[in-house]
């Protein structure tokens with residue numbers, strides 16, 4: 001007993017990747033993969049070089065930005081903002097039932113699994129892919145864009161909120177249930193108070209994200225400033241493109257600032 | 268066991284009083300295969316505080332939570348004023364739960380809500396969904412809530428948020444929430460286990476007073492034998508899912524405690540308290556420990 005105490009015992013935190021041999025093997029494999037992937041890519045360095053040249057030319061033609069067509073610019077921006085806000089609100093409304101159904105601690109297994117499957121499928125496709133589909137279905141313009149963003153917002157919000165619901169303290173839920181309250185009342189009194197602040201934060205973040213997405217999905221024809229931008233590029237109106245890009249940057253920065261401001265106040 | 272049967276006559280009630288709750292053959296087997304309750308028979312009258320004691324894992328919480336079906340019984344009957352709760356559908360179960368108030372060890376308040384909202388939550392069984400959203404409660408209920416808050420010593424606390432309260436204050440809100448239901452039965456699961464000894468006694472005294480004032484029978488799970496002796500009219504002891512003792516507190520002697528808590532366990536804690544022989548002074552040890560807490 002006392003002999004064992006004189007020898008200091010060693011302790012190391014166990015590594016994420018097992019023993020030293022496993023770690024070394026992993027490193028070698030990773031390095032080999034990097035070398036292979038760079039060598040295997042058909043990189044044409046002269047083309048890359050010429051690209052830089054063209055970039056300089058393009059930047060030169062972008063200057064000075066042309067705000068002359070401010071009416072078109074303003075209309076596109078307004079459409080994007082409207083699209084983002086309408087989509088956020090619609091998404092928020094749609095996400096509530098989906099989030100409740102996707103919380104394991106609230107609903108029976110079949111409903112839970114269905115809702116989760118919906119969310120997984122919905123999140124598989126990027127906004128741009130959904131937008132391409134919706135443009136095919138509903139035609140060019142802001143309606144397709146709005147629906148795209150509403151759909152992906154609902155799925156995103158539902159996933160985030162469902163996770164929060166699954167992490168609520170079960171005690172208060174049980175206590176409210178024990179008073180003889182209905183399911184809806186348990187949600188209103190025990191679940192909502194526990195998740196509402198975080199849910200609002202996620203919602204505000206989503207408005208901000210929708211602003212950014214709304215500028216992108218326009219490029220595939222779903223309306224808003226993105227569509228204006230894509231049109232200006234195809235017509236080589238680089239000075240107008242520059243004006244649009246500056247406005248988008250300003251809008252996104254504004255959105256981010258707003259979202260930060262609101263979330264700071266929520267805490 | 269003979270005494271338990273004597274206390275549970277087939278008809279009429281307990282000690283001349285009407286019977287409020289009758290549990291017959293209650294068994295709970297958890298999905299893990301654990302048999303937490305094994306054929307429990309139990310009757311209480313329309314008043315009185317019944318303490319349930321027993322070592323950890325004996326099935327006290329399972330017993331109390333089976334009564335309002337927060338835990339679904341595997342078999343057996345639970346008759347509240349003659350109506351079997353086990354067979355009830357969802358609406359029937361909600362109606363029955365309205366009549367059963369529950370108080371928890373961890374208080375289980377909704378922390379982001381105000382004290383008032385937490386108390387009024389006890390009336391949710393009588394309110395529609397829209398009114399729940401708008402926090403519209405009957406004026407009589409709001410009145411009752413103010414009165415109860417004053418009664419439990421939280422006058423003026425109604426707009427405080429529940430997470431701004433101390434443990435003892437939270438449990439007082441928990442008590443008010445249970446009592447505003449105007450329950451016909453109170454289920455109390457270790458109300459004092461998260462509190463210091465002094466607050467624990469205050470809370471137990473409050474539970475006892477309110478149960479008596481409102482002529483509401485209460486079943487109280489307690490870890491603390493001394494508290495059970497002091498505040499209960501009757502003590503029921505569980506061991507391995509069965510009732511092994513059911514009598515007045517005075518009948519609870521050292522030998523019985525030994526049987527309830529198991530020999531080694533009991534003498535071990537006694538040895539830690541003092542050097543006296545295992546069984547008898549062990550009871551004193553607990554009582555003394557408690558009194559010291561009150562004095563301090």
Ligand SMILES: Nc1ncnc2c1ncn2[C@@H]1O[C@H](COP(=O)(O)OP(=O)(O)OP(=O)(O)O)[C@@H](O)[C@H]1O
Nearest residue numbers: 297298299301303322323324325326327328329330
């Ligand atoms: N949800 C559950 N699933 C499986 N087993 C459970 C569950 N809840 C309780 N048990 C088991 O049932 C037995 C009785 O538990 P119970 O909580 O009723 O005991 P208790 O007397 O209240 O104990 P304590 O004094 O520690 O609160 C224990 O062995 C416990 O492990």
Ligand SMILES: [Mg+2]
Nearest residue numbers: 327328329457
């Ligand atoms: Mg327990």
